[in-house]
Amino acid sequence: xxxxxxxxxxxxxxxxxxxxxxxxxxxxxxxxxxxxxxxxxxxxxxxxxxxxxxxxxxxxxxxxxxxxxxxxxxxxxxxxxxxxxxxxxxxxxxxxxxxxxxxxxxxxxxxxxxxxxxxxxxxxxxxxxxxxxxxxxxxxxxxxxxxxxxxxxxxxxxxxxxxxxxxxxxxxxxxxxxxxxxxxxxxxxxxxxxxxxxxxxxxxxxxxxxxxxxxxxxxxxxxxxxxxxxxxxxxxxxxxxxxxxxxxxxxxxxxxxxxxxxxxxxxxxxxxxxxxxxxxxxxxxxxxxxxxxxxxxxxxxxxxxxxxxxxxxxxxxxxxxxxxxxxxxxxxxxxxxxxxxxxxxxxxxxxxxxxxxxxxxxxxxxxxxxxxxxxxxxxxxxxxxxxxxxxxxxxxxxxxxxxxxxxxxxxxxxxxxxxxxxxxxxxxxxxxxxxxxxxxxxxxx
Numbered sequence: 001x002x003x004x005x006x007x008x009x010x011x012x013x014x015x016x017x018x019x020x021x022x023x024x025x026x027x028x029x030x031x032x033x034x035x036x037x038x039x040x041x042x043x044x045x046x047x048x049x050x051x052x053x054x055x056x057x058x059x060x061x062x063x064x065x066x067x068x069x070x071x072x073x074x075x076x077x078x079x080x081x082x083x084x085x086x087x088x089x090x091x092x093x094x095x096x097x098x099x100x101x102x103x104x105x106x107x108x109x110x111x112x113x114x115x116x117x118x119x120x121x122x123x124x125x126x127x128x129x130x131x132x133x134x135x136x137x138x139x140x141x142x143x144x145x146x147x148x149x150x151x152x153x154x155x156x157x158x159x160x161x162x163x164x165x166x167x168x169x170x171x172x173x174x175x176x177x178x179x180x181x182x183x184x185x186x187x188x189x190x191x192x193x194x195x196x197x198x199x200x201x202x203x204x205x206x207x208x209x210x211x212x213x214x215x216x217x218x219x220x221x222x223x224x225x226x227x228x229x230x231x232x233x234x235x236x237x238x239x240x241x242x243x244x245x246x247x248x249x250x251x252x253x254x255x256x257x258x259x260x261x262x263x264x265x266x267x268x269x270x271x272x273x274x275x276x277x278x279x280x281x282x283x284x285x286x287x288x289x290x291x292x293x294x295x296x297x298x299x300x301x302x303x304x305x306x307x308x309x310x311x312x313x314x315x316x317x318x319x320x321x322x323x324x325x326x327x328x329x330x331x332x333x334x335x336x337x338x339x340x341x342x343x344x345x346x347x348x349x350x351x352x353x354x355x356x357x358x359x360x361x362x363x364x365x366x367x368x369x370x371x372x373x374x375x376x377x378x379x380x381x382x383x384x385x386x387x388x389x390x391x392x393x394x395x396x397x398x399x400x401x402x403x404x405x406x407x408x409x410x411x412x413x414x415x416x417x418x419x420x421x422x423x424x425x426x427x428x429x430x431x432x433x434x435x436x437x438x439x440x441x442x443x444x445x
Contacts, residue, residue, distance in 0.1 A: 018137030026058045029116035029178030030397045037092040050086035050401035070127040073417040074197035076176040077120040083405045096171035110173035118177030119145035119169040122201035132185040140191040144372035159368040192380040193428035199386040202412040208367035210240035211375040220337040224249030226312040234261035236412045239387040272305040295328035320344030332357040387411030389442040411442040
């Protein structure tokens, strides 16, 4: 890997030079092991510790197939799907690999007794397979995490509806928390030139997810003037939703859990903020019973902030803990758009407030290629900024995943893979200088 890293640090972009570099037979990757899939049996989810299940292994470099690219990974990031893989919830990660392995001889490569995780990357293309024309060795790239076969007509209008749609690095192998990664070439997008490797790696999954969920017509279709309630507004997903709302002429009502997190969304330009910890919202009386009075209290607080208006859109991702309140506080005819479910995926709500008030619940999952490309274009033009708060070494990925699992982080948590230190990879210093404050806001908290 030494020659590859030296070429990257030297800024070499000559395809012939890159083609002459040897690709190593093995590389380091963060894995979970199939024979440990039952290791947390009987433990509550909160007590399952990714530091126990995540390993840094030498793994064999996969063959590059048709329509694929092998990328030298400079940096990656932690998403909640890495936590799910690490704690083997809601199902073992190897169930995904086994299913994918039955699809074709090429996909059989993914069905291994170990799973290299990670759904984000920034890096440099090393090799491309047959049929790849848009990308060449030496290109600096980021990758979105949509892996799709496109052999069914169902996916050609919206690739997220393809029956063989998967999230790379979660439902496929050879993910981005590694020195090398295998992707489909249509996952690749240009790396924003004003960002460091770790900053460029951090938005991929969450920014695209927020774009589809909030902006796209496949999601809530946000428009100017909308009022948007954003749960976890300073977190990895919510921080992008907050930026999209502000940039799109909407008014975000940002729900956070501390004064520090309130400061983050305030620095983005948000003015309507609810600190749910300080105001002590308790939407559940006990494990089985919700408290509608707390929904009403939240609705009243929202109207105090907005001058009497209910919210047009609720940006939902916590799931079980907040979903009943989300359905209640949306205005008549409003929209609750949901993805994830980090507090539990068995949602409960009072359907009277949905059906009698003509509200809609929209399910949203990642983004199609066009939506991911549009989100990256906004990042490239510095209209949306990364929300990276901290970057760990590859060796410390277990701790990074633990921090996300226990909500000890702000924004996104990055991981340095081949990058020897933070701060490398900026090629457009002028554009960066104009937006330095916005880029660094999460580092200042």
